[in-house]
Amino acid sequence: MRAAVLTEFGAPLTVRELPDPKPHTGEVLVEVLSASVAPYADEVFGGIRNYPLVPPVVPGIGGVGRIVHIGPDATRLRAGDLVWCDMTVRSRDDALTPDIALQGWSSRGEGGAALARHLHDGAFAELMRVPTENVFPLPAQAADDPARWAAIGAHIIPYGGLLAGGLAAGETLLVSGATGNLGSCAVAIALAMGAGRVVAPGRNRAALDLLADRFGPRVRTVRLTGDEAADRAATTAAAEGPVDMMLDLLPPSAPSSVTRAAAMTVREYGRVVLMGGVGMLGGDDLAFPYPWLMRNSITVRGQWMYPREANTGIIRLLAAGAPDLAAERVRTFPLDEVNEAVAYAAAHGGPFDRTVLVPTSG
Known part of the structure; x- marks a missing residue:
């Protein structure tokens, strides 16, 4: 061969x-x-x-x-x-x-x-x-x-993260890294799974506009500035209500502050799922504040790849046209x-x- x-x-x-x-x-x-x-x-x-x-x-x-x-x-x-x-x-x-x-x-x-x-x-x-x-x-x-x-190889990874976080129909999801190759898949899959709203922060205006145009008002885009406090406030405002879950898919080049700002928008009893590469090539730790985690009963979960049954699930979703591979x-x-x-x-x-x-x- x-x-x-x-x-x-x-x-x-x-x-x-x-x-x-x-x-x-x-x-x-x-x-x-x-x-x-x-x-x-x-x-x-x-x-x-x-x-x-x-x-x-x-x-x-x-x-x-x-x-x-x-x-x-x-x-x-x-x-x-x-x-x-x-x-x-x-x-x-x-x-x-x-x-x-x-x-x-x-x-x-x-x-x-x-x-x-x-x-x-x-x-x-x-x-x-x-x-x-x-x-x-x-x-x-x-x-x-x-x-x-x-x-399938691009869609199944964020699908595994959404399963790990237990995304439920009608919930609000924040995708950190939404303008990337895997992050955009996460937006599409979350909507196919019934998310009521997906908040998509990022720096790339053209990519943000593409997400908004493709998926309509269920996707709320946020242009990041690099100011952690300001970005957290803008993201929270875009959700127009509690953020139930955050999924991080940022690459190793991203600063930990971006992930932390996104994670800290989740509501009391909210869930944070980490699947990206932040810190893999060095840099600061995430450093989530202990009092915030404890007093708000936040669940933080790392997820590498996906369970075996995710293969069957993602194939069924794609066969149903949600997300639409033709696009x-x-x-x-x-x-x-x-x-x-x-x-x-x-x-x-x-x-x-x-x-x-x-x-x-x-």
């Missing part, structure tokens, strides 16, 4: 011939039709984000494909099925706190590193070996445009242009922009 390989951090990806993966029991072999290219992929491949990838490695963050081979423990999947391949791999020997690896991308701790050694390569290839439990059938409509459905801007690249795809993704990381690698067209 042909695959794009990261040979070392800081070097361009190299497209080369590799042996076809050999699936074991409990795994399936998938022909990759489309795989998203994250807007920050250049930072990962350049070593800026210090992800625990071990070159040489075929990177990738999940994808859409057709099953080529199934193992003896699969009872409903069939060769030829169109499927979504979830990158979040969990160890099978600890149901309470399983080790986690993001196939072809990252891992957590020593156990996650062991998983990553076994399932080393991701979706930037013609073929990919995937755990059986990480393969999810897609609706027939996805066959018309597999590249567009690769956006997204999708640019595809063949495997030979993988480095052009990485550069394009870095320059087009705004709301509803998708960069997709198309390793095969079968």
